[in-house]
Amino acid sequence: MRTPQDLPRTPGDLLLPAEPEAFPLLPSRTALIVVDMQNAYASKDGYLDKAGFDLSGAQSVIGNVTRLVAAARLLGITLVWFQNGWDPEGLEAGGPGSPNHWKSNALRLMRERPELAGSLITKGGWDYQLVPQMQRAEGDILIQKPRYGGFSGTALEPMLRSRGIRDLLFCGVATNVCVESTLREAFHREFWPVLVEDACWQGGPRFVHDATVFNVRSFLGWVTTTERVLALAA
Numbered sequence: 060m061r062t063p064q065d066l067p068r069t070p071g072d073l074l075l076p077a078e079p080e081a082f083p084l085l086p087s088r089t090a091l092i093v094v095d096m097q098n099a100y101a102s103k104d105g106y107l108d109k110a111g112f113d114l115s116g117a118q119s120v121i122g123n124v125t126r127l128v129a130a131a132r133l134l135g136i137t138l139v140w141f142q143n144g145w146d147p148e149g150l151e152a153g154g155p156g157s158p159n160h161w162k163s164n165a166l167r168l169m170r171e172r173p174e175l176a177g178s179l180i181t182k183g184g185w186d187y188q189l190v191p192q193m194q195r196a197e198g199d200i201l202i203q204k205p206r207y208g209g210f211s212g213t214a215l216e217p218m219l220r221s222r223g224i225r226d227l228l229f230c231g232v233a234t235n236v237c238v239e240s241t242l243r244e245a246f247h248r249e250f251w252p253v254l255v256e257d258a259c260w261q262g263g264p265r266f267v268h269d270a271t272v273f274n275v276r277s278f279l280g281w282v283t284t285t286e287r288v289l290a291l292a293a
Contacts, residue, residue: 073291075253077283078276082226082253084291090137090200090224092209094231094238094259096124096193097142099165099179099186101232101260106165106179106186112262117232120260123285124230125192127258130292137224138199141209143237144180144187151205151212159206209241216248226251228288230258234268243279252280255288 065080072083099106101117108114131138145151152166153159160166165179180186182203195201202213209215219227227250229242238259242252254275261268276282 075283075291076287077253077281079281082251082281082283084226084253086134086136088223089134089226089228090139090219090222091127091131091228091230092139092141092241093124093128093193094141094209094229094241095143095233096121096140096190096231097144097180097186098188098190099144100262101190106168107262109175109179110164110168114262116260116262120230120232120258121190121192123255123258127228127230127255127285127288128193130289131228132196133292136228137222138196139215139219140189140193140195140199140201141231141237141241142187142189142201142203143205143207144182144203145205147177147181147183149177149181153205207237207240208244209237210244210248219250224250226253228253228255228283230255232260232262234259234261235263235271239271239274242275246279254280254282255285256282258285 066083068083069085072085075082075084101121103114128138169175169179178184178186189195200218202209202215204211204213206212227245229238229252231238242254245252254272256272272282
């Protein structure tokens with residue numbers, strides 16, 4: 060691991076233990092990005108459960124994300140909540156002319172099972188809602204996004220820039236899809252991304268999660284854990 064001196068620091072920075080080096084974190088310029096912690100992705104009878112994905116790892120991640128949110132509030136870190144999905148008519152999903160129409164497993168499942176039409180990750184429905192443990196507070200930013208990436212078709216970037224936010228902590232679902240998609244976009248827009256790897260859930264083979272961790276650590280940002288962030292708020 061490299062030394063903290065490798066990264067530029069400003070007065071008031073807290074040193075967050077991370078890989079490949081400790082990360083200088085200033086709460087006032089930091090946001091915690093909570094990605095798609097919705098019933099669809101993390102609850103029994105949600106979209107992923109109906110699609111046959113393994114939900115066994117969801118509860119531990121819900122617990123870690125809940126603790127991260129509490130720590131962020133103590134530290135004065137901005138909270139950003141993502142909700143992924145579409146309008147009841149599916150207009151925001153793009154239609155057959157969009158690759159999203161063909162690659163979204165939720166959209167495909169609704170086509171294959173017409174009785175599910177308009178129910179999976181659809182605005183206004185239970186599937187779309189945040190899981191009960193996730194409580195948005197006044198002043199938190201809510202981003203409703205129609206694609207995997209949080210910058211696509213949303214006002215995320217100006218909302219962050221206007222608040223002077225540079226550093227982004229990432230947690231949520233799914234590690235290699237919506238989390239990694241948004242983290243990659245953030246890196247290319249000159250934000251500084253930190254993946255809280257044990258507060259992200261894959262819902263598939265472990266090696267897929269590990270591949271994202273490797274990519275972030277090696278090329279796209281920094282990797283830390285829930286306990287390391289909590290220690291800053293202790």
